[in-house]
Amino acid sequence: MATATVATAAPASAGKPWYKILYVQVLIAIVLGALVGAFWPALATNEWIKALGDGFIKLIKMVIAPIIFCTVVSGIAHIQDAKKVGRIGVKALVYFEVVSTFALVLGLLVGNLVKSGAGFGNAAANAQAVAGYAKQAEAQKSVDFVLHIIPDTVVGAFAQGEILQVLLFSVLFGFALMGLGERGHTIRSFIDDAAHAVFGVISIVMRAAPIGAFGAMAFTIGKFGTGAILNLMGLIATFYLTAALFVFVVLGMIARTAGFSIFKFLAYIKDELLIVLGTSSSESALPSLMEKLERLGCSKSVVGLVVPTGYSFNLDGTNIYMTLATLFIAQALGFDLSFSQQITILIVAMLTSKGASGITGAGFITLAATLAVVDPRLVPGMAIVLGIDKFMSECRALTNLCGNGVACVIIAWWEGELDRDKLNANLARQIDPTDLETALTTD
Numbered sequence: 001m002a003t004a005t006v007a008t009a010a011p012a013s014a015g016k017p018w019y020k021i022l023y024v025q026v027l028i029a030i031v032l033g034a035l036v037g038a039f040w041p042a043l044a045t046n047e048w049i050k051a052l053g054d055g056f057i058k059l060i061k062m063v064i065a066p067i068i069f070c071t072v073v074s075g076i077a078h079i080q081d082a083k084k085v086g087r088i089g090v091k092a093l094v095y096f097e098v099v100s101t102f103a104l105v106l107g108l109l110v111g112n113l114v115k116s117g118a119g120f121g122n123a124a125a126n127a128q129a130v131a132g133y134a135k136q137a138e139a140q141k142s143v144d145f146v147l148h149i150i151p152d153t154v155v156g157a158f159a160q161g162e163i164l165q166v167l168l169f170s171v172l173f174g175f176a177l178m179g180l181g182e183r184g185h186t187i188r189s190f191i192d193d194a195a196h197a198v199f200g201v202i203s204i205v206m207r208a209a210p211i212g213a214f215g216a217m218a219f220t221i222g223k224f225g226t227g228a229i230l231n232l233m234g235l236i237a238t239f240y241l242t243a244a245l246f247v248f249v250v251l252g253m254i255a256r257t258a259g260f261s262i263f264k265f266l267a268y269i270k271d272e273l274l275i276v277l278g279t280s281s282s283e284s285a286l287p288s289l290m291e292k293l294e295r296l297g298c299s300k301s302v303v304g305l306v307v308p309t310g311y312s313f314n315l316d317g318t319n320i321y322m323t324l325a326t327l328f329i330a331q332a333l334g335f336d337l338s339f340s341q342q343i344t345i346l347i348v349a350m351l352t353s354k355g356a357s358g359i360t361g362a363g364f365i366t367l368a369a370t371l372a373v374v375d376p377r378l379v380p381g382m383a384i385v386l387g388i389d390k391f392m393s394e395c396r397a398l399t400n401l402c403g404n405g406v407a408c409v410i411i412a413w414w415e416g417e418l419d420r421d422k423l424n425a426n427l428a429r430q431i432d433p434t435d436l437e438t439a440l441t442t443d
Contacts, residue, residue, distance in 0.1 A: 037221025045221025052215025070195035075175025107323030116234035310404035317399025326339030329381035
């Protein structure tokens, strides 16, 4: 399914004139929004300008529940494919969860140390409004929070947009569907098709991203002043540095354990990285990445299981983004998240990030789901980061691709299905690894 999406998407984007590419449109909208906010703040803070950003966010929130349901259920239900190859599937899932947790914790640590959202605009002006909500939050006991996770009705959870309740039902439904085996094939296919349809809705909604980005950036700069740009640039810089730290240090140490260099590996998949950079989706490089990993010495069975599964269960870049963005929004709005709330971020982000790599802007959708669970008062703060989300989607996708590539090599090595001679030969090779004809004649 993923390869079909890629095959149709790449030629279309390549043939578009520059002004029709969504990436360019969003960039232009951001610049125009910043200019309007800086030079005409009265206009920028008009309720209709603000409504542009708010409206786009509402469109995103509209499809959060069905997307979470479809991706979580589909991801869990298809684990039965992993069971067919026994140990490989178990090892892959364990590895994914451990490394994803490292990514989440790293994002939280950096977010708490850097505090790039602190001092954002006039957050103190919201203190009185925040105080009213704080009293309501204090009134809710721990047992109430736990009981609230269980919906009164399944339909009610979807209708009211209670993401944590939707997550609970999705996990239970996914395991139940997995237990049906072949009898559940029809339902699994239906949910997969429904997921594609919902993603189609998202692709339509994303066409309004330039309008939403313009409204969000104009209102943000108009209300908080040009100083807000420094905070936003600080978030972008923090995210890129954190992602680089994760790739070169965390993944680098993991790669060194298996006996290869992360730098040589990144050079080997450099063309896939460029493809992802242009499309903002790591799925666009899926077919060629799988082919290269097989030529690198990973067995076909490992590649066929680990890479597609990793695209739903091993989203390191998305995890880092969600923790940093959540802390940034909380700091910008003047919220002091407790330790338990930050632990909630880890747990919820681990679930909501599943299946988030397939489409452009999916990371922003999962951010909305995470914020809604951690503290609903944080959701409007998405407007603050909407204007710069495109800059961070590139890094999310690149980090996801690197993480999944390394994961495949590690699992193949762990399982004893890695051809060490091929690995060393290909990583040391000076020819272009995308030149398939040359590669075949020299193997």
